[in-house]
Each structure stands twice: as structure tokens, then as C-alpha cells.
Amino acid sequence: MLYNKTIKLKDGRECLLRNGTADDGAALLEEFNLTHEQTDFLLTYPDENTFTVEEEEKYLKEKTESDNEIEIIAIADGKLVGSAGIESLGSKDKVKHRADFGISIDEAYWGLGIGSALIAGCIECARKAGYTQLELQAVAENDKALNIYRKAGFVEYGRNPRGYNSRYTGYQEVVLMRLELS
Ligand SMILES: CC(C)(COP(=O)(O)OP(=O)(O)OC[C@H]1O[C@@H](n2cnc3c(N)ncnc32)[C@H](O)[C@@H]1OP(=O)(O)O)[C@@H](O)C(=O)NCCC(=O)NCCS
Secondary structure, X not given: OOOEEEEXXXXXXXXXXXXXXXXXXXXXXXXXXXXXXXXXXXXXXXHHOOOOHHHHHHHHHHHHHOOOOEEEEEEEOOEEEXXXXXXXXXXXXXXXXXXXXXXXXXXXXXXXXXXXXXXXXXXXXXXXXXXOEEEEEEEOOOHHHHHHHHHOOOEEEEEEEEEEEEOOXXXXXXXXXXXXXX
8 A cells, every 4th residue: 555644753853654565574574573673562572583685675665565564664865764564364254344453663753743743644545445343452561552542542442460471570560442334
């Protein structure tokens, strides 16, 4: 899928949100490893990421050509500082109305409005792709994420007290959220 939008950040800087393409493979991999090092609220630790640059390029090429999946990247100060995407739960009739949402932003760029704008972009794309439900999971202590999800209209439908098992803090409760798109 394709997406292209320039937004003004809370501090006045500009940020380009666009679908990532094969050319962004190396930068996206770098951003993935950086953001997954900066927080313990995400699913994967950087050393668990097995993607190579070539695989990341292929992944982005497939997303660009897809008619129901996308990875939107955020470019500020000339570099890739965040990304968010929607992924189908599958093509079977019973689940093809559902997509999963995920997001990560470089800590140096938190609080500027990039997260909210990436969520809005993914919701727009999910609607365009024909999904009727967008879903996500968030660690219960991740107040900032839960806050922006609720503001975007997501509602909680359950909690898994042992959803994640952190290397550093043990079990993390995971909140399940969903957004009806039509
Ligand atoms: C969660 C994340 C995506 C938010 O992105 P962001 O660009 O910082 O978000 P925004 O700037 O658009 O909005 C942040 C909002 O949270 C609010 N906020 C900040 N700190 C907060 C806190 N501790 N508790 C509640 N709300 C908080 C801000 O006031 C702002 O709300 P506003 O727009 O009404 O002023 C980003 O911090 C991130 O990538 N975190 C690490 C990865 C992660 O947690 N991903 C989500 C996994 S489910």
C-alpha cells in the first residue's frame, strides 16, 4: 500500500510519513534495533531479530506491493525515526476482516506527535484495505501508548497477566485492544 503525508511536529519541525520501500531496508533495520533496545515494552529483544538488510528490503517491497498491508515510516531531520504498520491476520474468510497494528519510535523523537500521526495513518490505510477491525497489544504499564490508543478510539477487551515475560522485570501484563473500523 502507498501512503504519503507531511506533518508539522509539536516543536515546529516537519516530518514526512510515507510507506517504506525496499530502499529503506537498512534504515528500518537500524531503527528496529535501536527502538527495541530503548524500551522493554516491545515483544522482541534486538538479539532476537534475525532479519538481514536483504530480508528487510524484501519485506518492505512486499508491503509496498500489497493491497492490504503497509509499513509507514517517519522521516525527521533527514533520517528514519519511527515506523508503524498493519499486518493481516490471514486470508481465511473468518479472519480476513482483522489486522494487527504495531509501532515504535526513536526515544529522541517521543512526545512530538509522531506516534499519534502514525496511528492515524495506519487506521486510514486499514479502512482503505477493507478491514473492519484493527487490533493491538500493549504492556499495561505503557501509559503513554495506552493513552494514544484510547484517544484514537481503541477499546480494551481483555488482559493477559502473564502476556510477556521480561528478561529484566518478569511477567508483564498485556492489554488487548481493538478498534472497529465500520
Ligand atoms: C508509545 C509511542 C508510540 C508514542 O509515540 P509518541 O510519538 O511519543 O506519541 P505522541 O507524541 O503522538 O503522543 C504522546 C501522548 O502521550 C501523552 N503522554 C506522554 N507521557 C505520558 C504518560 N506517561 N502517560 C500518559 N500519557 C502520556 C502526551 O501528552 C501525548 O498526548 P497529547 O498528544 O494529548 O499531548 C512511543 O513512545 C514509542 O515508540 N514507544 C516505544 C515503543 C512502544 O511502546 N510501542 C508501543 C507498543 S504497544
